[in-house]
Amino acid sequence: MKKLFGLLITFALGLVIILALDNTVNFPRFGEVNLSERISGLYLSETNVEEVGSANLVTSIVLGFRTFDTLGEVTVLFISSLGVAFILGGTKQKRLDLKFKPNFMLRVGSNILLVIILITSFYIILHGHLSPGGGFPGGAMIASSVLLLYLADDRFRSNIKGFKVLEGVAGSLFVVIGLLGLVFATAFFANYLPTGIIGNLLSAGIIPILYVLVGLKVGSEIAGIIDNFLTEEEEEIA
Amino acid sequence: MIFFDYLSIVVSVLLLVIAFFAINSKKLINSVLFLSALSMVAVVAFIIMRAPDVAITEAVIGSGLVTALFVFTLLSVKRRELK
Amino acid sequence: MIQYASIFLFVLGLYGLFINKNVIKLIVSLNVMEIGLFIFIISIGYVGDDALAPIISSTQDLALIYVDPLPQALVLTAIVIGVGTTALALALAKSIYNTYHTFDLDEMEESA
Numbered sequence A: 001m002k003k004l005f006g007l008l009i010t011f012a013l014g015l016v017i018i019l020a021l022d023n024t025v026n027f028p029r030f031g032e033v034n035l036s037e038r039i040s041g042l043y044l045s046e047t048n049v050e051e052v053g054s055a056n057l058v059t060s061i062v063l064g065f066r067t068f069d070t071l072g073e074v075t076v077l078f079i080s081s082l083g084v085a086f087i088l089g090g091t092k093q094k095r096l097d098l099k100f101k102p103n104f105m106l107r108v109g110s111n112i113l114l115v116i117i118l119i120t121s122f123y124i125i126l127h128g129h130l131s132p133g134g135g136f137p138g139g140a141m142i143a144s145s146v147l148l149l150y151l152a153d154d155r156f157r158s159n160i161k162g163f164k165v166l167e168g169v170a171g172s173l174f175v176v177i178g179l180l181g182l183v184f185a186t187a188f189f190a191n192y193l194p195t196g197i198i199g200n201l202l203s204a205g206i207i208p209i210l211y212v213l214v215g216l217k218v219g220s221e222i223a224g225i226i227d228n229f230l231t232e233e234e235e236e237i238a
Numbered sequence B: 001m002i003f004f005d006y007l008s009i010v011v012s013v014l015l016l017v018i019a020f021f022a023i024n025s026k027k028l029i030n031s032v033l034f035l036s037a038l039s040m041v042a043v044v045a046f047i048i049m050r051a052p053d054v055a056i057t058e059a060v061i062g063s064g065l066v067t068a069l070f071v072f073t074l075l076s077v078k079r080r081e082l083k
Numbered sequence C: 001m002i003q004y005a006s007i008f009l010f011v012l013g014l015y016g017l018f019i020n021k022n023v024i025k026l027i028v029s030l031n032v033m034e035i036g037l038f039i040f041i042i043s044i045g046y047v048g049d050d051a052l053a054p055i056i057s058s059t060q061d062l063a064l065i066y067v068d069p070l071p072q073a074l075v076l077t078a079i080v081i082g083v084g085t086t087a088l089a090l091a092l093a094k095s096i097y098n099t100y101h102t103f104d105l106d107e108m109e110e111s112a
Helices: A002-021 A046-052 A057-065 A067-088 A104-126 A135-152 A160-184 A207-229 B002-024 B028-048 B052-082 C002-019 C023-044 C069-100 C105-111
Strands: A093-095 A231-233
Touching: A002 C002, A046 A057, A057 A067, A057 A207, A057 C069, A067 A160, A067 A207, A067 C069, A104 A135, A104 A207, A135 A207, A135 B052, A135 C069, A160 A207, A207 A231, A207 B052, A207 C069, B002 B028, B002 C002, B002 C023, B028 B052, B028 C002, B028 C023, B052 C023, B052 C069, C002 C023, C023 C069, C069 C105
Parallel strands: none
Antiparallel strands: A093 A231
8 A cells, every 4th residue: 555655656756757847948858959059069169179189078078178077076986985994894804705615717717807807997998088988987897807806716805005005196196187287277177288189099188197097096996895895894703 | 760769668668667676576686686687778778879988887887886786785694694 | 768767767766765664675776766867867968869979080070960978977977976875875784784683674673
């Protein structure tokens, strides 16, 4: 009875949302949007694209027009990983041991697979301004390679101190590169390197450097979260 | 573009059905696996709407890492119950 | 069609928040809501069947034939925030289990 009532109320809410959004002036129908009326028309205009110099327009927004936004987003991710470490972390920690014992073939095979995953993730990060991808999915791929090592080797503990240092260095360099924009140009996170030809690997000024730093930071943060979930405090077991 | 029309209808129905199972299944691990499948169908929806960047990110994070985190939480709880 | 489905996905996640009493199921419902919201935001920027993905190649001139890249940029960062918040919620659920030895909200109230 309660379930039916909840279903009715929520579906009524959905109908209200659909009727409210149905082809009003501010909300055109699905697929009939005129981009020249929006602010995105400015991002798509020829002079702005030449100024940033990134072939992938999503990247040119994430790290060109809205870099400050990205800095805040990376900060939110840092705070959430700090919270996970605060709740789950402890002084004496041991690995959560899994039910199965990995054999020799699994360990060697996973090492070969690890190399392939790392090469793919660095390719995705480095070509973030040319093709789909970039620092966020590439960093998550780095973290998933750490996850693979954890699953394939039952004694593996990642070097969590090293990840913390890497994360701090990447985050500070991100801000320092932004501050250098105040010296060489006029604004925080201004693009002061030459942008080059659109479509080349060495183009778009500071965007590839920033994306590599974002990738390292996201990868080390998510790897730290995974490490926190796969360890537990020692004294409760004993 | 007729193909994309049919594909979008199929994807919409699949999204709703899988989300209903993810919310209403009795066992926790089934619910988590349906959430992973929902992420995978959402990737197809993103590709239909020409968003390759978002599709890659959702495929790596939504159906990979988030599922792994859920499963590890359930695993550690299972081990504690056995003791 | 996908836009309506995304709105109902959001509503279905809200329904899950209403009826479920299990902490893990609540986090799953929040994730369902999140996916619905992402699809809705992406669908705002869709400009029609003959649009292209927002990646310039040198052969095309820059007319307005690309889909809107701004919602995609926002969703790209929102997904990564989503994994952070989900991890934080799961860590809280784990510590709840360590205290009460159950995931169920009703049993928690009885044991308290």
